[in-house]
Amino acid sequence: MEKRSNLQGVHFIKVDGEERIATINLVPGVQVYGERLIPDEGIEYRLWDPFRSKLSAAIIKGLKVLPFGEGSKILYLGASTGTTASHISDIIGEKGIIFCVEISPRVARELMERCIKYRNNMIPIIEDARKHENYYSIFGKVDLVYCDIAQPDQTEIAIANCKHFLKKNGHLLLAVKSRSIDVTKKPSKVFKEEEEKLEKSGFKIEQVIELEPFDKDHVLIHAVMK
Ligand SMILES: C[S@@+](CC[C@H](N)C(=O)[O-])C[C@H]1O[C@@H](n2cnc3c(N)ncnc32)[C@H](O)[C@@H]1O
Structure with missing residues (x-):
């Protein structure tokens, strides 16, 4: 795996002869999704599974x-x-904060049990991302909006949330699954159309990364709001 210098907080470690990525566990001894915990010289790393997380991929x-x-x-x-x-949450540490919007109360209960209970920097918001006017716990502007809701109108939802909460020159990471948007279109066409929506709304596309072999017909778009 190529080493890149601008991935602060991401650790490249050798496990069973293979290079893997990991973050330093903010809550030592506590797993979130059955990931392996690797102790090394007083630090506990949490392996970051690319088949489970599009950001890792x-x-x-x-x-x-x-x-x-x-x-x-x-x-x-x-x-x-x-x-x-x-x-x-591991990377931003105790001084950072991540507001976690999730529409499903059942899923959010798991989020509480696995994360919120242990991590002071994660704030749950059980709400539809289409109704950002109902996020009462958010204060000030954010540095990054991360969107992975697998909905046909998710780019529009991401844009509306950015216009409301993202600071100028702030970043958007948008996971796009072509089948969630239009099963009948070629994935490459769907990705282009979503990029164009962002550009028309004043975003500059920094990078578009295909996620195969970890996720089929998915990209992660990194854009900056001008
Ligand atoms: C693909 S999963 C997210 C996986 C997660 N980002 C991860 O990598 O760990 C999509 C999630 O978005 C939630 N979701 C779907 N529509 C939503 C909406 N309108 N507002 C908020 N959450 C939504 C679903 O309940 C589901 O938990």
Whole structure:
């Protein structure tokens, strides 16, 4: 795996002869999704599974810049049970904060059990990401909006959330699954159309990363809101 210098908080470690990526566990001894915990010289690493997390897949597939770090403030749409959000929580640390929006109360209960209970920097918001006016716990602007809700109108939802909560020149990471948007169109056409929607709304596309072999017909788009 190629080493990149602008991925602060991501650790490349050798496990059973293979290079893997990991984050330093903010809550030593506690797993979130059955991931392996690797102790090494007083530090506990949490392996970050690219088959379970699109952000991990994107890093392995060549994401050039991780647009957040220690102390960042993040709005995460579609937090689910916290697989990816928990690794972001490791990276931003105690000084950072991640607001976790999840529509399903059942899924959110798991998020509470696995993450919120242990991690002070994760704030749950059980709400539809289409109704951002109902996120009462968010204060100030965020550095990054991460969106992974697998909905046909998710780019529009991401844009509306960015316009409301993202600071100028802030970052958007948008996971796009072509089948969630239009099963009848070629994935490459769907990806282009979603990029164009972002550009028309004042975003600059920084990078588009295909996530195969970890996720079929998915890309992660990194854009900046101008
Ligand atoms: C693909 S999963 C997210 C996986 C997660 N990002 C991860 O990597 O750990 C999509 C999640 O978005 C949630 N979701 C779908 N529509 C939503 C909406 N309108 N608002 C908020 N969450 C939504 C689903 O309940 C589901 O948990």
